[in-house]
Amino acid sequence: MPVLVMKFGGTSVATPDRIKRAAKRVGVEVAKGYDVIVIVSAMSGETNKLVGYVEETSPLFDAREYDAVVSSGENVTAGLMALTLQEMDIPARSWQGWQVPVMTTSAHSSARIEDIPPDNITARFAQGMRVAVVAGFQGISPEGRITTLGRGGSDTTAVAFAAAFGAERCDIYTDVDGVYTTDPRICDKARKLDRIAFEEMLELASLGAKVLQTRSVELAMRYNVKLRVLSSFEEQSDEAGTLVCDEEEIMESNVVSGVAYSRDEAKMTLLSVADRPGIASIIFGALSDAGVNVDMIVQNISEEGRTDMTFSLPTNQVARAERAMNDIRGKDLNFAELVTDDNVCKVSVVGIGMRSQSGVAAKMFKVLSDEGINIRVITTSEIKISVLIDRKYMELAVQALHDAFELEKAA
Amino acid sequence: MPVLVMKFGGTSVATPDRIKRAAKRVGVEVAKGYDVIVIVSAMSGETNKLVGYVEETSPLFDAREYDAVVSSGENVTAGLMALTLQEMDIPARSWQGWQVPVMTTSAHSSARIEDIPPDNITARFAQGMRVAVVAGFQGISPEGRITTLGRGGSDTTAVAFAAAFGAERCDIYTDVDGVYTTDPRICDKARKLDRIAFEEMLELASLGAKVLQTRSVELAMRYNVKLRVLSSFEEQSDEAGTLVCDEEEIMESNVVSGVAYSRDEAKMTLLSVADRPGIASIIFGALSDAGVNVDMIVQNISEEGRTDMTFSLPTNQVARAERAMNDIRGKDLNFAELVTDDNVCKVSVVGIGMRSQSGVAAKMFKVLSDEGINIRVITTSEIKISVLIDRKYMELAVQALHDAFELEKAA
Incomplete structure (x- = not known):
């Protein structure tokens, strides 16, 4: 029978009642003839509680013990989901990561899945089991210790299972009903997309539309797993939500699919830096060592061997970045002035x-x-154009671009 | 290095602060030179919460899924205890049941431990690890599923580890400071015992002095594991608490060690039953099928082929027992009358x-x-004499017997 993977996030399994609602969705797919692999997160709030215990106990914790503790929330929901399905007379059982086994690297608390041998679960499907409920977010290291995949890792678990079992599709049930052309909270013409390409989803994910974890989209793209995002709080049809898929499966699309934004950006400029090889590596090496996440980088045209270097970063990392630049000033780096503008935002199509x-x-x-909006910095990639503008114009820019590219209309 | 097993119950690990206090006790034993195996329960309240989820989800639950869910509480405390010990610079790691492995039968939710291969933990001790923290109450079945040992199972886990590792002693930290000659709440002369024999502890445990789980005492007796009960809420010396041990290690003892009681007892008498072979098996078979826990049984002297059969049972099972007797009356069993007295209690020395x-x-x-107390029923064993008396005399009887056998004085 064809295999379908269904993933339910923390808000979708927050109480026994919500687990029941999710199980009914699973029942619909079983009735269609699918063997279903259900991936569950912990009840919402549980993982935060466990992380709180760990941090209270040991600020610089052993990540192996952290993983042993925080993975337990998913075990609870996996068992409860299996019991709920059994109550509906659907043959089901739960699997913890080590039981499958979900084999990962030893990079505790941010492990990567290396392999998921499908034999055990496939054998049970052959014996008549219809649903394998798997605790998401967790695996087992080569040393036999429990690992976790990092926050949002259950999405990645779901996509990895879909790849390992050649699933027809991987449905991600969440608390939004799909991917939108832009944030409906700041643009009331925002439209739900029926389909979006992997590459577009990756740009939107990293731009702050936190519907899917970036790694899960990367994995889906690599193994060409059809990914569907849909709401667990609405009645669903086969065409509900948004399908994230290979661009070849998208017959018609607008030139621009969406407008994304990121509110809390800052811009820093080093004025009059020596324009010589290796200077960029000194600047961005120092910023990276200081834990600053630099996003856009622009180097202005140089004059007489001097250049201006501009970059953007999250506003809450400005102090750290300024300290890092002043620490190397006069030693590895000379510049005339450091100018910071922490009142900008990023808007991208x-x-x-x-x-x-x-x-x-x-x-x-x-x-x-x-609209009278001045552009501070521009960067472009193959499928994205981003600008930094004054923060006060953010909503205006998003709405104007949404209108101009006619995103309220389907292709 | 000699091995010591230390077990901490739910109230002793109820918060990160209490875990810290327990870890300090572990540190004291490590400093003495012991390699320590710590067995932990779930934070108090956690297991009840998980059981509640399961019962809400599925009244007639699959015990395999029940075990997968309820075992997760111990995993949390095991990880937190290991982290706390590491913060004290004590090399420690946590082990879940399947990692050791704690091999059990497949009798889910009431599994029995079959084997605990010590190799993995012993190898880690040899490499310098000083504390192995093990999640209590859980194991793994021959089929690779998670099992639990039933309520109070962490005591049993602790004793089984002490036996498997040839531990010098198994210390059970709890919220009482030892075993008493009787309940201090009803007899202010009650004295804490320094030592008590396994057999005595078994009689006291089954009589309702719920300090230790009965199965753990049986196991300790079989493998001659020295068991010490002591409080995790007091400063402790080497001689604290009560040592449960082989009677040969108790040099001097009173003839009577303790007075136990059980408050909510009922007495039922079947008058004028045919006195023929097989009649007891009919009566007590029917009661057992009805889920009635019969305790004392007395058969009165028979006259002319008729006899009276008396037995005791918990008061909340009287209705069930009456129904069972009336169901077989006139079919498998004839009796003149069924007389119930649900106003008695049991007192034992x-x-x-x-x-x-x-x-x-x-x-x-x-x-x-x-004292003017009339005895309704008497039963005796090698080391125990029990009587049923009117409930209103219970405190008086316990105090009078405690005085008469001079239990306030050590031997």
Whole structure:
């Protein structure tokens, strides 16, 4: 029988009643003839409670013990989900990560899945079991210790199972009903997308549309796992939610698929830096060592051997970045001045259609200009154009771009 | 290095602060040179919460899933205890049941430990680890599923580890400071015993002095594991608490070690039953099928082929027992009348000294008679004499017997 993977997040399994609702969704798919692998998160709040215990006990904790503690929340929901399905007369059992086994690296608290031998679960499906409920977020290291995949790791577990079992699809049930053209809270014309390409989803995920964990999308792209995001709080049809898939499966699409934003950005500029090889590596090496997540980088045209270096970073890392730059000033690095603007935001348009269509950047800049919005920094990739602008214009920019690219209309 | 097993119950690990206090006790033993195996329960309240989830989800639950869910509480405390010990610079790690492995039968939710191969933990001790923290109450079945040992199973886990590792002693830390000659709440002369024999402890445990789980005492007796009960809420010396041990290690002891009681007893009498072979098996088979826990049984002298059969049972099972007797009346069983007295209690004196000393029963009966207390039923074993009396005399009987056998004085 074809295999379907269904993943339920913490809010979807927060109480025995919600587990029952999720189990009913599973029952619908079983009735269609699927053998189903259900991946569950911990009840919402549980993992935070356990992390709190660990941090209270040991601020610099042994990650192996951290993993042993925080993985227990998923074991509870896996057992309860199996019991709920049994109550519905659906043959089901729970599996903890080590029982499958979900084999991971030894990088505790951020382990990567290396292999999921399907033999045990496949054998049980052959004997008539219809649902394997698997505790998400966890695995077992080569040393036989329990590992976890890091926050949001249950999405990755789900995609890895879909790849290992050649599943027809991997449905991610969450508390939103899909992926939108932009954030409905700041643009009331935002439209739910029926389909979106992996590459677009990756750009949107890393830009702050936290619907799916980035690693799970990367994995889905690599193994071409069809991923569907949908709500566990609504009645669902076969066409509900948003399908994240290979671009070849998207017949028609707008040039631009979505407008993303990131509110709390800062811009730093080092004025008059010596323009010589290796200078970028000194600056960004020092920032990386200081734990600063640099995003956009722009180097201005140099004059007489001097250049200006501009980069963006989260506002709460500004102090750290300034300290790192002043620490190397006069030693490895000379610059005239360090100018910080922590009052900017990032707005991006994303779309695989840009690859074949020119003029998107020009149109974006004109839209912003028409609204009187000054652009501070521009970066572009194959399928994305991002600008830094003053934070006060953020909502205006998002709405204007959404209108200009007609995102309220389907392709 | 010699091995010591230390077990901490739910109230002793109820919060990260209490875990810290327990860990300090472990540190004291490590400093003495012991390699320590710590067995932990779940934080108090956690197991009840998980059992509640299971019962809400599935009234007739699959015991395999029940075990997968309820065992998770111990995993949390095991990890937190290991982290706490590491913070004290004591090399420690946690082990879940399947990691050791604690091999059990497949009788889910009431499994029995079959074997604990010591190799893994012994190898780690040899490498310098000083404390192995093991999640109590759980194991793994031959099929690779998680099992639990039933309520109070962590005591049994502790004794089984002490036997498997040839531990010098098994210390059970709890919320009382030892075993008493009787309940201090009803007799202010009750004295803590320094030592008590396994057999006596078994009689006291089954009589309702719920300090230790009965199975753990049986196991300790079989493998001659020295068991010490002591409080985790007091500063402890080497001589603290009560040592439960082989009677040969008790040099001097009173003839009677303790007075036990059980408050909510009922007495039922079947009047004029045919006195023929097989009749007891019919009566007590029917009661057992009805889930009635019969305790004392007395058959009166028979006259003309008829006899009276009397037995005791918990008061909350009277209705069930009456229904069972009336169901077989006139079919498998004939009796004149069923008389119930649900206003009695059981008082017992226990002591291995009785074996070699006669007159204990006579003295007991005289004490009760002097107080004007009428005895309804008597049963005796090698080391115990129990009587059923009216419930209103319970405290009086316990205090009078405690005085008469001079239990306030050490031997």
